[in-house]
Amino acid sequence: MATALPARPRPSRLAAAFAAALCACAWTLAPGPAAAIIDVPLQDVVIRAQPIDAFRVGRADEPHFGELTFIGGLELFSGNRHMGGLSGLVLSPDGRDMIAVSDNGLWLVATIDSDPDGRPLALRDARLSAIIGPDGRPLIDSGRGDAEALTLRRNPDGSGELYMATERYHAIYAYPYPLGDLRTPGRALDLPPALQTLRHNKGMEAVAYANDGPLAGTLVVISERGQTFNANLPGFLLGGPTPGTFTVLRQDSYDATDAVFLDTGDLLLLERRFTLRHGIGMRVRLLPASELKPGALVVGRVLLEAGFSDQIDNMEGIAVHRNAAGETILTIISDDNRSILQRTLLLRFRMDG
Secondary structure (H helix, E strand, O other), X not given: OOOOOOOXXXXXXXXXXXXXXXXXXXXXXXXXXXXXXXXXXXXXOOOEEEEEOOOEOOOOOOOEEOOEEEEEEEEEEOOOOOOOOEEEEEEOOOOOEEEEEXXXXXXXXXXXXXXXXXXXXXXXXXXXEEOEOOOOOEHXXXXXXXXXXXXXXXXXXXXXXXXXXXXXXXXXXXXXXXXXXXXXXOEEXXXXXXXXXXXXXXXXXXXXEOXXXXXOOEEEEEXXXXXXXXXXXXXXXXXXXXXXXXXEOOOOOOEEEEEEEOOOOOEEEEEEEEEOOOEEEEEEEEEOHHHOOOOOEEOOEXXXXXXXXXXXXXXXXXXXXXXXXXXXXXXXXXXXXXXXXXXXXXXEEEEOO
C-alpha cells in the first residue's frame, strides 16, 4: 500500500473534472438475458484520512464563515475501487456512526472518531455493499442504482426507517434503521405521479424527513434543478399535516444537492454550483418551517457560501446532530465522481447562535 497521500488538485484540474462529470452522458450497467447478476458483495474497506485544519486555504486562524464555525475535516482515501461517489448521509444522534449512499448504488457505513472538541480524526470499521431493491436484486443490476439522497424517519425508541432516493429512475426505497444488515431488501414508497415528471438526471437530489416541528411526519423532496437552467426548484411535501407542492427560489446558478431538518423544524438546504463563470461553489441555506407550505415560493437565508479558496469539492450530502454541549453540528460530504481529479471530503461545522 502506498504511503504517500495525493496532492490537493489544482483548481484548473478540478474544474476540468467537474466539466467532464456534469456533461458526460449517463452510463449504467445493464445485464443481457444471460448475463451474471451485477453486484458488489458486503466487504470491509480501509479508509485513510488526512486532516483538514483550515477551511479557508492557509487560514487556520479564521474559523468563522457566515453563521457557521469550522470544526475540522478529513480528506478520505481508499484503495477500494468502490469507495467514492458519496451523495447522501445520515448520522447517529451522537454523530459517531454514519450511513452514506453512493451514486453507484452502494451503502457505506463507518464510525467517525473525533477529539474532545468534535474535530473528526479518522473513519474506522467501514463496510460497503450494494443496495438491494424490493425484488432482492442489487439496484445496480437493474440500472436503478443512482442513489442521491438519504434521510431518516426516527421512532421515539431510536429505531426507524431510512428513506433512500434514486435519480434517473425516480424512486424512494425504505430500509430498517438501524441498518444491521446491508443486504436487507428495501420496499418502494408510493409516490405522486408529479415526481415522475422531474428531469432525468436533475431530479430527486434533496430528500429530508421532518421528525420534529410543525411539519412533523412530512417527507420533503426538492429537485436538483427545474425544467430549465433558470427555473426555480420544484419542491414536494409528502404526507404530514400540509401535503402539496412548493418551489425554492434558484439563486446565483446553484443547484440543490441535499437537505436535512433541524429539530426546530427548519430545513437546511445544501447547494452546489459549477459554472465556467463562477467556478465551483457550495452553499448552505436555511429554509424556515413557516415558509414550507403548499404554493409557497421559498427563499430562506444563506448561512454559508464557499468557493475555490475554501476546502470544498462536489458537496452532496449533509447531516446534523447535537453534541454533548447541545450545539448543532453539521457534517457535509462530497461526491468525487470516482475521479482522480476530485476529492472525498468530510467537513464539520457548528451552527452559531
